[in-house]
Amino acid sequence: MAFKWRKWNNILHRDIGYLAVGLTIIYAISGIAVNHIDQWNPNYVISQETIKIHIPENAKTGRIIDETTRQLNIEVPVESSFRPEPGRIRIFYTNQYTVDLNTKSGIGTIERVKERFLLYDFNFLHLNYAKKLWTYAADVYAVALLFLAVSGLFVLKGRKGFKGRGKWLTAIGIILPVIFLIIYK
């Protein structure tokens, strides 16, 4: 009995395709997000607000931190603080807020950092922040994509298959990036 290669090609294309759906969606969304990194921050929503704290005269670092925390009604713990230059203090609150304050005028900013919902995690996977085992998982996914691309060429026979319109569409898909390469490189 002859080996039915097209049947197996289509079965593998279908099932590997199902497996690749999740990660393809994640990579595609993240790809768009990081493609525009010059225009926005794809990982975090950072909000900044000007603040004015009343700081008692000659207050030491501990007192400045206490007053700032109290006056801003911040309920998360203080992680640490830092003096970047005389007359300035930066107070770090666990995972969320950073206060930058002029200790003489009491004027400063409070910055709140929040991971973008889902997008941070999508970028985490797509840009391989994790490294370690995920590197190999992503390699397997890349090989799967390669297989899907090639096997996809042979799913259909006839006029709508590769030998029909498929070869022209495939050629356009290859020529397009080449044109951009010629123009921009």
Added chain:
Amino acid sequence: MLNISKWLIIITVVFSATSLLAEEDGKVYGKGVTLEDTTQISDILATPDDYVGQRLMVKGRIVDVCKKRGCWMELAGDQEFQTLRIKVKDGEIVFPLQSRGKLALAEGVFEKIELSMEQTLQRMKHHAEEHGETFNAEEVKEPMTYYQLRGLGAVIFE
């Protein structure tokens, strides 16, 4: 025989437990740290040229992180008003922005960067944009030289 949903639950639990165990002693970035001794940031900044080209490990609080790419972080020195920048290759290590304020160990090669006038202007413009400050190119009179640790690995403690 276990069905697919049970397998998924088992895999999720095993992965979560493994990652919790791994993070007990701080989260490792890049190649982690391998040297046994730390060098004080104040010592390095006192005579930076003496350390150029050397592999060093430094310790300090993270006081700033690259907001978009996580490609650098600044560690506070052991003395007031001192910081040292740890710069890593884009994408090779990504420092999370939420790590500001946390304690970290970083290892890398200390380097001196001498910029041209054009590079200086670009760098200062980028810095101003990142910090929401105004930038006036006419105020820049001479090219910049700075020092940094070319980071190879780090450990950030919770």
